[in-house]
Amino acid sequence: MTPFDKGDWKRMMNKSERTIISRRSRPAKDPLSKDLIVRTALEILKNQGLSGLSMRKIAKDLDTGPSSLYVYVKNVQELRAYVLDYGLEKVVLSDNQDGHWKDELFDVLESYQMTLYESPGIAELALTTLPIGPNSLAMIEYILQRLHAGGIHSTSAAWGVDQLFIYATSVAFEQASRKQDGTAMDSLYVSYQSVDAREYPIISSLKEELFSGEQERFRWGLEVILQGMLQMQK
Amino acid sequence: MTPFDKGDWKRMMNKSERTIISRRSRPAKDPLSKDLIVRTALEILKNQGLSGLSMRKIAKDLDTGPSSLYVYVKNVQELRAYVLDYGLEKVVLSDNQDGHWKDELFDVLESYQMTLYESPGIAELALTTLPIGPNSLAMIEYILQRLHAGGIHSTSAAWGVDQLFIYATSVAFEQASRKQDGTAMDSLYVSYQSVDAREYPIISSLKEELFSGEQERFRWGLEVILQGMLQMQK
DNA sequence: ACCTGAACACCGTTCAAGT
């Protein structure tokens, strides 16, 4: 029995579904379950960001008190790990037979990056929370498989998949906070625009390039990592 | 006048020092200043991590109420940005004339990574807070200069420095949380050890490699990025 | 086994009032 067998997960998430039928007297209020809690939490995360996600708000949305959640979840950190994996459900792992390994590799990473970009809260979560759960595992396995097809094996592949994730996650977070807040990234940009050219000559000369590029920049970064890994194998 | 001229910064950080002398009646209690607040905050961050850093605790350590801090700092987010730059003060930018660009590049990134590793709170901060301030700027300028010496210019350099920082920061954060908590990283390791070999064959076969390597792994990652950038220029 | 209320020990930020 493994902790991440998909059946296990499903069973884990729906722990209390068996008992619904016997509760005929109060059909209006859904009974709690880990699955329901995580789905509610993800909804809040999408709408209000990571700082807006709290046990108390989840409880309120579920029309109960915060203490009720602790039957299904050990603490807020554990909840976040579940929410992250749940949020990665929509990352596309396309699997057509004649796809080229490199295209598929870049596509899945772009899909991952887009998923995070679309809900900045998930991006923030991905940055600080270790990837646990079936969706994360499926992605990692998929990427390792494509790297393998491209001739990158064993330690290089193991370390490389981490590096690719780090990069995609950080870029998504950066771009997401750029679109959302506005202020934080904008004020940084303004600062660089007026940097002292004698003290920081190269920064000053590259002040535009340092902030340029979106998807083109992301693809360039992936290419850098991949080319680097191939180069290191020689 | 530029926002990050070093003189400006010093003046900014010591705003109220001029007025000390006139306060002869209460010499026991230091008057507040941005510099004092940021230094106190950094001390708390080092000892108690990012979650232990709060306006209220800083105020308590300074023997005042939390509202007093808002004279010197707009909000907690701004304070964090200052604290981060202050925490990067000890990163070594060695500048001997006959140093090789690549050695110097790797050394400064390793020094950065070590600084974050030694206080996990700073690593956590670096992950989510944009680098503002003279220490961050000096590091970026230094790295751009070494990349330039290595033949990496303009857009490649501008995008590359970002990529190098992302990598160093993430590795430091990962390694720091591994040493501190124990639990989060350990439970992930245990999970991977018992992953279903039929469902995730490659993960299963690489379960050791996925967690192996420390400084060796970090250097490998830097080499990957650098080799990739050089390759992309051809 | 699950749910609830109340409590404990915290947060960031504001604002009127003082010097």
Place this chain on the structure above:
DNA sequence: ACCTGAACACCGTTCAAGT
């Protein structure tokens, strides 16, 4: 100009008491 106290609107987690 700076500092203070008190208040407002929040947090995560625990625990005895209920069903």
